[in-house]
Amino acid sequence: MWRADADAARSDGPATAAASYAGTDFHEWWEERHRVVRSSVETVPFEELEGWKFEEGTENLVHESGAFFTVQGMRIRTEDRGSWSQPVINQPEIGILGMLVKEFDGVPHYLVQAKVEPGNLNGLQLSPTVQATRSNFTRVHGGAGTRYLEYFRGGRRGEALVDVLQSEQGSWFWHKRNRNMVVRVTDEVPLHEDFRWVSSHQLHGLLTEPHLVNMDTRTVLACSAYTGPPRGDHGDDPYADALARSYDATAGARLHTRGEILSWFTDMRTRCGWRTELIPLSDVKGWSRSREAIEDDERRRFRIIGVRVKADNREVRQWTQPLLAPTTTALAAFLTKPVDGVLHLLVRARPEPGVLDTVEMGPTVQCVPETDGGAHEPFYEDVARAGAQRVRFDTTLSEEGGRFYHARTRYLIVEADEDFPVEVPDDHRWMAVHQLTDLLRHKHYVNIEARSLLACLHSLR
Amino acid sequence: MWRADADAARSDGPATAAASYAGTDFHEWWEERHRVVRSSVETVPFEELEGWKFEEGTENLVHESGAFFTVQGMRIRTEDRGSWSQPVINQPEIGILGMLVKEFDGVPHYLVQAKVEPGNLNGLQLSPTVQATRSNFTRVHGGAGTRYLEYFRGGRRGEALVDVLQSEQGSWFWHKRNRNMVVRVTDEVPLHEDFRWVSSHQLHGLLTEPHLVNMDTRTVLACSAYTGPPRGDHGDDPYADALARSYDATAGARLHTRGEILSWFTDMRTRCGWRTELIPLSDVKGWSRSREAIEDDERRRFRIIGVRVKADNREVRQWTQPLLAPTTTALAAFLTKPVDGVLHLLVRARPEPGVLDTVEMGPTVQCVPETDGGAHEPFYEDVARAGAQRVRFDTTLSEEGGRFYHARTRYLIVEADEDFPVEVPDDHRWMAVHQLTDLLRHKHYVNIEARSLLACLHSLR
Numbered sequence: 001m002w003r004a005d006a007d008a009a010r011s012d013g014p015a016t017a018a019a020s021y022a023g024t025d026f027h028e029w030w031e032e033r034h035r036v037v038r039s040s041v042e043t044v045p046f047e048e049l050e051g052w053k054f055e056e057g058t059e060n061l062v063h064e065s066g067a068f069f070t071v072q073g074m075r076i077r078t079e080d081r082g083s084w085s086q087p088v089i090n091q092p093e094i095g096i097l098g099m100l101v102k103e104f105d106g107v108p109h110y111l112v113q114a115k116v117e118p119g120n121l122n123g124l125q126l127s128p129t130v131q132a133t134r135s136n137f138t139r140v141h142g143g144a145g146t147r148y149l150e151y152f153r154g155g156r157r158g159e160a161l162v163d164v165l166q167s168e169q170g171s172w173f174w175h176k177r178n179r180n181m182v183v184r185v186t187d188e189v190p191l192h193e194d195f196r197w198v199s200s201h202q203l204h205g206l207l208t209e210p211h212l213v214n215m216d217t218r219t220v221l222a223c224s225a226y227t228g229p230p231r232g233d234h235g236d237d238p239y240a241d242a243l244a245r246s247y248d249a250t251a252g253a254r255l256h257t258r259g260e261i262l263s264w265f266t267d268m269r270t271r272c273g274w275r276t277e278l279i280p281l282s283d284v285k286g287w288s289r290s291r292e293a294i295e296d297d298e299r300r301r302f303r304i305i306g307v308r309v310k311a312d313n314r315e316v317r318q319w320t321q322p323l324l325a326p327t328t329t330a331l332a333a334f335l336t337k338p339v340d341g342v343l344h345l346l347v348r349a350r351p352e353p354g355v356l357d358t359v360e361m362g363p364t365v366q367c368v369p370e371t372d373g374g375a376h377e378p379f380y381e382d383v384a385r386a387g388a389q390r391v392r393f394d395t396t397l398s399e400e401g402g403r404f405y406h407a408r409t410r411y412l413i414v415e416a417d418e419d420f421p422v423e424v425p426d427d428h429r430w431m432a433v434h435q436l437t438d439l440l441r442h443k444h445y446v447n448i449e450a451r452s453l454l455a456c457l458h459s460l461r
Numbered sequence: 462m463w464r465a466d467a468d469a470a471r472s473d474g475p476a477t478a479a480a481s482y483a484g485t486d487f488h489e490w491w492e493e494r495h496r497v498v499r500s501s502v503e504t505v506p507f508e509e510l511e512g513w514k515f516e517e518g519t520e521n522l523v524h525e526s527g528a529f530f531t532v533q534g535m536r537i538r539t540e541d542r543g544s545w546s547q548p549v550i551n552q553p554e555i556g557i558l559g560m561l562v563k564e565f566d567g568v569p570h571y572l573v574q575a576k577v578e579p580g581n582l583n584g585l586q587l588s589p590t591v592q593a594t595r596s597n598f599t600r601v602h603g604g605a606g607t608r609y610l611e612y613f614r615g616g617r618r619g620e621a622l623v624d625v626l627q628s629e630q631g632s633w634f635w636h637k638r639n640r641n642m643v644v645r646v647t648d649e650v651p652l653h654e655d656f657r658w659v660s661s662h663q664l665h666g667l668l669t670e671p672h673l674v675n676m677d678t679r680t681v682l683a684c685s686a687y688t689g690p691p692r693g694d695h696g697d698d699p700y701a702d703a704l705a706r707s708y709d710a711t712a713g714a715r716l717h718t719r720g721e722i723l724s725w726f727t728d729m730r731t732r733c734g735w736r737t738e739l740i741p742l743s744d745v746k747g748w749s750r751s752r753e754a755i756e757d758d759e760r761r762r763f764r765i766i767g768v769r770v771k772a773d774n775r776e777v778r779q780w781t782q783p784l785l786a787p788t789t790t791a792l793a794a795f796l797t798k799p800v801d802g803v804l805h806l807l808v809r810a811r812p813e814p815g816v817l818d819t820v821e822m823g824p825t826v827q828c829v830p831e832t833d834g835g836a837h838e839p840f841y842e843d844v845a846r847a848g849a850q851r852v853r854f855d856t857t858l859s860e861e862g863g864r865f866y867h868a869r870t871r872y873l874i875v876e877a878d879e880d881f882p883v884e885v886p887d888d889h890r891w892m893a894v895h896q897l898t899d900l901l902r903h904k905h906y907v908n909i910e911a912r913s914l915l916a917c918l919h920s921l922r
Contacts, residue, residue: 094731163724165731179731262902263624270555270626270640356818357904441723442903443818 026206029196033114033124037194039311041118045291049306049320058280059289061304061322067135069403071294071304071322073284074174076353079273081376085284087294087304088354089324089403090174091133094165097216098130098152098181099224100189101161102197109197111148111189112217116311117401119323121408125214125398126206129195147192151183158183162223165443166451167360169399170352172302172324174278177356177443178216180223204459208395211408215400215452222451222458223440239392239415242343243460246433252342255422255430258438264429265445268349269359276353293325300371302326305405325405328370329396332449333383333412334457335364336392337420337430344430345457346379346416350447360447361436364428378425383414390415393456409449411456433457487667490657494575494585498655500772502579506752510767510781519741520750522765522783528596530864532755532765532783534745535635537814540734542837546745548755548765549815550785550864551635552594555626558677559591559613559642560685561650562622563658570658572609572650573678577772578862580784582869586675586859587667590656608653612644619644623684626904627912628821630860631813633763633785635739638817638904639677641684665920669856672869676861676913683912683919684901699799700853700876704921707804707894714801716883716891719899725890726906729810730820737814754786761832763787766866786866789831790857793910794844794873795918796825797853798881798891805891806918807840807877811908821908822897825889839886844875851876854917870910872917894918 046054046061055062061071069091077083100111115127132146151158162182169176191197198206203221207213245251256264287296294304303325310318335346350362365377374380392413399407422430437454439445446454507515507522516523522532530552538544561572576588593607612619623643630637652658659667664682668674706712717725748757755765764786771779796807811823826838835841854874861868883891898915900906907915 092736160720160724163720163727165727179727259621259624263621266624266626266640266904275553443727 026196026198026202030114030124033194037114037116037124037312039116039123039309041307041309043292044306044308044320046289046306046322047291048308049322052306052320052322054281057282059282060280061294068133068321071281071324072174073279073281074353075277075279075283077275078351085279085286086296086301087281087284087287087324088174088278089172089176090278091176091403093134095133095136095178096130096149096152096181097128097178097220098148098183099128099217099220100148100151100158100185101182101200102185102189104197107199109199110203111195112198112203114194114196115214116309117214118307118309118321119325119401119403119405119407120211120214120398121406122211125401126203126212126217127214128217128220131216131402147195148189151185151189152181158185162220164223164441166219166223166440166446166448167355167444168448169404170355170360170447172354172404174354175356176354178219180220182220182224204455204461207397207456207459208393210396211398213455214398215448218397218452218455219448222437222446222454238338239343240460242338242341243433243457245341246343246345247437247461249434249438253340254342254432254435255339255344256435258435261429261431261435265349265359265361268427269357272351272359274351274353274358276358300327307405323405324403324407326368326407328368330368330407330409331365331374331383331412332363332409332453333365333414334450334453335379335382335414335416335420337416337422339422339430342432344432345436346424347429347431347436347450349427349429352447355444355447357444360450361439361445362447362450363453366449378428382416382420383412386412386414390417392460395456397452409452411453413453413457413460487657487659487663491575491585494655498575498577498585498773500577500584500770502768502770504753505767505769505781507750507767507783508752509769510783513767513781513783515742515750518743520743521741522755529594529782532742532785533635534740534742535814536738536740536744538736539812546740546747547757547762548742548745548748548785549635549739550633550637551739552637552864554595556594556597556639557591557610557613557642558589558639558681559609559644560589560678560681561609561612561619561646562643562661563646563650565658568660570660571664572656573659573664574656576655576675577770578675579768579770579782580786580862580864580866580868581672581675581859582867583672586862587664587673587678588675589678589681592677592863608656609650612646612650613642619646621645623681625684625902627680627684627901627907627909628816628905629909630865631816631821631908633815633865635815636817637815639680641681643681643685665916665922668858668917668920669854671857672859674916675859676909679858679913679916680909683898683907683915700804701921703799703802703804704894704918706802707806708898708922710895710899713803715803715893715896716800716805717896719896722890722892722896726810726820726822729888730818733812733820735812735814735819737819761788768866784866785864785868787829787868789829791829791868791870791910792826792835792844792873793824793870793914794826794875795911795914796840796843796875796877796881798877798883800883800891803893805893806897807885808890808892808897808911810888810890813908816905816908818905821911822900822906823908823911824914827910839889843877843881844873847873847875851878853921856917858913870913872914874914874918874921 051064069089072090074088075085111129113127114124129148165177166180305325308320337344346364347361351359364379365383367374367377394412396410512525535549536546572590574588575585590609626638627641766786769781798805807825808822812820825840826844828835828838857871
């Protein structure tokens, strides 16, 4: 196994390899991109969306080409949380989130991109090398070709270190998955000005800056985690030492075997009696449509809106599209606890209506505090009221700006109190980090919020 | 890992442990069961089905309780094989296929059951310890409790060696899965007369008898395969030796790494553009309903029929239900080839419309020769015309008799010609046995036909 992070962590310093391969300091490059790439986004009424219409009969919001995505309805019947219907983004195509990785002087670097997305609250965020729907790369929109796509598709030139389908937000998407890829190259790669090689160590460090590293980059980083941690010298920091040991399948004890974890997950899936189905948007109850928005009558969930975008560095320079705008900031948190010197994460098996097989493993706490107050989250108080010295990571990051408008999640990694129990409710399990990241080789075990947190966790190594 | 098969293969002989724990020879017991358990099945017109009706509007065939299953429609749109619609069995509940396993004098034995299913062409077949839908074990049908269920659910007393959701026939079921379980017990288990302890070795041997070991037993056996093979003395039979090495992750070379196989499978799933959806039975084109059957106009696929069942040893002694009756016998075959002394199986990534994520890994060849002549099967001729000396396994077995009427599949394991290429079409891959069985720890990689073949393959060890 190729140990990207191990090498990177050792070698990367102030006079970084990243700098030497891009010619400037990262932040200088980033500021420069902000100056050069002009973009603007304005909300517009639905009638100004070009090529989009409300389909007769269903009232679904569709593109006239049949491509991209549609906004339609989803109905959910549960045994434990009532039944409801809501709008949902249906995008059955599988896109690519692909990262090129290459060693410079023995230090692995990722090729990242300064990319404008219409829903980004700050215009530019840091994207993977390729972030493209099938509509993008088959050019339904009639724009320019996707840069670097040839490394991931068809005449691929590198070795795929990561290649797995992973789900995205199950409250907002219907069965959405993207193909998460890391492809290693050894040849010279022509560098476009919107792109830059960044060392693994530096990229993880950038996760502590609000709204900089985008969701797609985070999920790809999480999926490459099984390449392993540094077994570094953490003698002075017991937390960092326990974290390093948690990536190492051979270090210390585990609370549960792999077989026990898989059996638990099978049980959780089997017990969940949620039934979900796609329905016409016209059949959704408790939501209404105005000229500017589709929103729930209680204004607690989200709005579907229209935007007009102008950007200099996208395949198409000007376009309009719908976006989903959440009402407020979400929260996703892992409680952590060392067990026998190995850091464990408290994972929860979570039903989410839009996820293909309904149940995936998610964070300890995942909720929207302002609207649901953590009602279904047994450990909400442990996370929300943790003392500062127990909070290991606390940064607010953006969700996918291509579909969501200013969608923010506060990501927290919190050390549990020392007397926090090892015994937890049925739908929770303590797992070592490698036990969770091993499952990322396979589709649909770990949800998008937990994957973002795993990427954030790597920044603590 | 607990090596059931290894121990069994060594210890089981004519004076078997199985016999000593059941008091009689297996076949004596089996004949006895046939004499004692009286059952009869007759086909009846739909109007004689009690509690079943064609729902107004949709024409779906439903049970008035809303439980069990429904017969409705499925629509499929493909880019490569046209579009069609057909009836499909929709059974969203997840049932349990559970096998108890216990050591007697160091030899692992499975607790099997002589069970009547209405679609069995010979009345009794050999079932797992528990074979029950949720409707069974929550007693929707008002019958007796499911025997031995307590070992698998709620107050489970044993260690789960296997616990995974696996799909079933994607041409006939919509998103059907069952929970495949093997639970190890050490305490005394009370023995009902319909049940019997059979050694792993003997049970695998019984797979060579037509229509004896049922589909549910086969899939559970396949999923327990990763417990490993005997590293026995096969010096006199190069095929058996290559087979034994194929179960052993440490023996010999592999054509592909695990990462390459997972990447290939992700690519196969991504490339498949099939779209499937449930539709009302009334919207299915090219099928029609008479008093006795729903069938396709060309009489090539299957019929939905009604049956009346009388059985002595079931929870309910008399009932009526619909069944799906295929037109003719299907074929499922693995081509095998030793590579560097390790037997490899030629696996094909197969789209099947009713499978949850559309694509799973299946046999080299899977078709209905009489009706489709292997049209979509590149290696049909290699399998159908293999010389007798190359055919390692050839037995016709039944598919699930609780939903299918006289559904038969000829299972073939064929040695490829020596000059058969290692290079194969994109949707095929050569894999060592352990590479395939390792994936059986996870849901939805390997389809039901390939799992049956894996169970049959174990009988060759």
